[in-house]
Amino acid sequence: MLEAKTNLEKLFVVLDESAELLKEELDVTYLEALAEAGENFFQGEVVxxxxxxxxxxxxQRLQQVDVESLHKEEVRKALQLAVLKGMKEATQPNHALTPDTVAVFISYLVNKVTSKMKDVTIGDPAVGTGNLLTAVMxxxxxxxxxYGLEADETLLHLAFVSANLQQQEIELYHQDSIRPLSLAPVDVMISDxxxxxxxxxxxAANxxxxxxxxxSFVHHLMIEKSLELTKENGYLIFLIPNFLFESDQAPALNAYLKEKSIILGLLQLPQTMFKNAQSGKSILILQKKGPDAIQPRQALLAEMPSFSRQDALADMLKQIDRWFKEELNLS
Structure with a gap:
């Protein structure tokens, strides 16, 4: 067994070893086995x-770590490391994890837009393993x-286990979020x-x-559904491909967003985070129109520096903080 130094490393090692044992015995994928391993740690026994x-x-491995005594972020990151290992063997293109630095940055943005709210409701129409949603929470x-919606059963099981181990209150639905559904609108909608x-x-015809x-583009339909499931004056923060506004269907998307929402900002993530220019992403920040929605004098448009350049990042965060305060009166 590896010499694990931190709580995060200890939990990753026992989860990983447990998943490998279950994968072999049950003849399932690593990700399916990881969900089963997580279930054991939550129940405190082998089920x-x-x-x-x-x-x-x-x-023996269950006795090596007391998950309840760990910080929520230690649990999330240990699970994330194990999920990343599992993703490497998975072949489905939608099996991809939001980079940790991006998940934490989106959490910072959610804190900004909800700074005046007493309590907060959040939705994710493509929750995956729950990594982004739990990072934000x-x-x-x-x-x-x-709440989170996910059509893939394995990813949903991982999200369920992850939420339980982090002691977070999340309602999860095994459903394709484009299909008709009735859910209470939320304050903030987030999604990769x-x-x-x-x-x-x-x-799609509806x-x-x-x-x-x-x-039809699933990402366009999901933006429309998300706006429908957001309260008036509520916020939407999406991780989007840089080419979102360049397709032949982009003019319709643009017109729709201007009709239903206020485009608050577009933050382009550093190119160094992605394999090539085609896979580059940005963060789109919207406010659904309503009586208290604020139209900023200028949108927040910026290219983010590399997250490893601490000074440049700190300077950018100061500028973003100032923008939220001056344009939206949010601290």
């Missing part, structure tokens, strides 16, 4: 029907409730938007942002 030797090895100093085409043309011809 699967296994051979006595595997069960004994898993029970862990960063909030006030009470928050949230999945990119691609939506396969069901009949359901959306204003459906394609005039051929398949």
């Amino acid at each position: 699967q029907d296994l051979t006595s030797s595997t069960k004994k090895q898993l029970e 862990n960063g909030l100093p006030k009470k928050s409730k949230s 938007l999945p990119i691609g085409y939506y396969p069901n043309d009949d359901i 959306y204003e942002l459906k394609a005039k011809e051929g398949r």
Whole structure:
């Protein structure tokens, strides 16, 4: 066993070893086994029907870490490391994790837009493993409730285990968020938007942002659904591809956003975070129109410096803080 020094490393090692044992015994993928391992740590016992030797090895690992005594962020990051390992063997293109620095930065932005709210409700229409949503919730100093939707059963199981281990109150739905659903609107909608085409043309036909011809973009439909599920004056913070406003369907998206929301900001993430220019991303910040929505004199438009350049990043955060205070009266 590796010599683990920090709580985060200790938890990662026992989760990883437990997942490998379960993967072998149950003949499942690493990610499925990781969800099962997480379930054991939450229940405090081995819940699967296994051979006595595997069960004994898993029970030994359960005794090595007291998850309840750990900080929520230690638990989230340990799970994130294990999920990243599992993603490398997964072949599905949508199995990708929001980079940790980006998740924490989105948490900072959510703190900004909710600074005057007493408690906060948050939604994520493509919650995945719950990494972004729990990072945001862990960063909030006030009470928050949230929900997440996810069509992939393995990712949803991981999100469920992750929320339980971090003791966060999240309602999770095994559902494609483009289909009809009735959920209470939230104060803030966040998402690392999945990119691609939506396969069901009949359901897409009910959306204003459906394609005039051929398949509709799932990311456009998800933006429309998210606005529908956000309270008046509420906020939406999305991780989007840099090419979002360059496609042949972009004019319709632009017109729709101007009609339903105020575009508060667009922050381009450093290119060094991505393999190539085509995979570059930005953070889009919107406010849904309502009686108290504020139209800033100028939108927050910036190219973020590398997150490893501490001085440049600190300077950028000062500028962003000033913008929120001067333009939106938010501290």
